[in-house]
Amino acid sequence: MSELATRPSVRTAALSLGSIWPVAVVALGAGAAFFLFPYDLAFLTRIVIMMVFVLSFDLILGYAGIATLGHAAMYGCGAYAAGLVALHISPDPLLGLVFGALGGALIAWLSGLVLMRAHGMTLLMISIAVTMVLQEAASKARWLTGGADGLPGVSVSPIFGWFEFDFVGQVAFIYSVCVLVAVLVFCQLVVGSPFGLALKGIKGSPSRMRAIGTPVYRRKVTIYVLAGAIAGIAGALAAQVTGLVGIEVFNFSLSADVMVMLILGGAGRLYGAIIGTLIFMVVHHVAAAIDPFNWLFVIGAMLLVVVFALPQGLISLPDRLIRTFRRT
């Protein structure tokens, strides 16, 4: 009881403190990376975009306990929405992000109405099916999407009319980091809100939550749509940075990679998503640069080690170390 009584004040304090420092760490890390690796900005931008995407997946898998293998559906819809808006309506990048979010949210809502009624294996299968249907549709609608050749020539105007996307990729990187920080703050607000607590409850025991009067299905659809919108933003960013949208945005491997990155970092914590993405992409990149032919071994070995030694993900490593030291 005492815990509940002290909650509001503790929570506001924790929220204000807790929401400042991870954002600061991300911003500082991004700033350091910007100056330390000036030649790798294109790759760093891809990491940042993937972080946004994995964060959105953390909301549904990590917090609400909804395991899907079709998160690429929302990413892809966001990418196509942003690409088409840039080509046909306005090249403004922020408008593209808005439409990307709307695209992702719309497909998440449409598919979520069905998906959130399913569980376990059924949910996995249907979510894969949704993505495959979308990929086939994008491949067939050649007049709209360019089919398997991709939707080329997506170019965006300077951000706020000032910052033009440059060759080295500095603007693209800073732009993506700003979006990541905004998304991170938003995710923290969601996770810390009563709605976020309800999600954690649903993850723990849906039947109990139903018993205390939480509309479980509606909460799940809501978080699915929110996560869809963020995934759509990630897709839109990728479309704007690359300047091309291919039907590969709906690839199964993308949905699978996202799950791997999240589990690697630690699901159910926002930094888990960020650390998992960072480590996965960097190891992938370095291993592939050293040996472009056999690098998959390294990724496989790393995953095995993490899953067996740290089932909670890399984020639990400090805790584990502290506990081991205390024991000895």
Added chain:
Amino acid sequence: MKLIKWTLCAALAAATGVWSDAAAADTIKVGVIATFSGPNAIWGKQFREAIDVYLAEHGDEIAGHKVEFIYKDVGGPNADASKAAAQELLVRDGVKYLAGFDFTPNTIAVAPLIKQAKVPAVIFNAGTSSINKQSDYFLRTSFTLWQISQPAGEWAAKNGAKKVVTAVSDYNPGIDAETAFSKAFEKNGGAIVEHIRMPLQTTDFAPFMQRIKNSGADAVFTFLPAGPATFAFTKAYNENGLKDAGIAFYGTGETDETTIDALGDQAIGLVTSYHYSDAHDSPLNQSFVAKLNELHPGSRANMASVGAYDGVHLIYKMIEAAGSDGAKALEAAKGLAWESPRGPVKIDPVSRHVVQNVYIRRVERGVDGHLVNREFATIPNVPDLGYEQ
């Protein structure tokens, strides 16, 4: 603050190529972007092995410049990875030429970069005609579907086929092949009785075989991506009695050297129209195939190998003419002609695509027991017929 300024300067210098020029001295770097891992890794493997052959034959020096190849894996069709890889190669490694490119989206994604950096990009495979319109710095040593399908249509019409049904995989290359073949076939007096488009993912072709049979055609023209689909299609073609019913098979790259032996005896007699066979009868091709076997035992040369081999030759010629000056190199490449393992080739100055012979081949069992594509008719000097479409 000083550090910040310095780093920014370095980044800028690298971007404009000033700094990397000085640092790289006389080594000219070539970035090869392709798929070296995952289910499509065969592309990168064939590219790399052919580059090895060229290096073994010609050394890594040309006109006083040392040539260094840097390989970048993009893991399959992935435009984001391809663009980031190109950016990294251009900005950090200071490459003066890009090469590789197996998939169309991966290729189109780098178009704005090579335009800005004035770096020629030699495409070893990606065969969509419109790619070369995206940037003047694209050069291509492979083929386009128009280039091989239109001659197939003309040849079929002149060699007895009256009614043809087309059956292609329902994606861009399939549609290109269908359109090019049909146009040429009808122009030469043939009739297309039906266009069948088959789902890309399917491996069950029995219902399509029935439709082909029912259409009353005397031949089927097909385009399928190499791999399981081709295997299942040719199997269904035999098992459903199309061969016995006298319906001829016209294809393009379905009998690729790397997968042909897996097709087995059922492939014997299939007729295809293509620009390269490792059984091409010329001394140059024989030495190319022999060298490949010596360096990489068990490997077979296919269209990707010859695309990469000729692509590297083109890059060597550009370096010889212009060193690391991209714009000048591009001019030197236009109109360049040479003898390739596939026969005589030339870079068309307008489309910057290779002009080459297209061969009509039939699958036979070769002397060493392997299945081969035996060329028996030649349509000489075919340009990229899809460029003006």
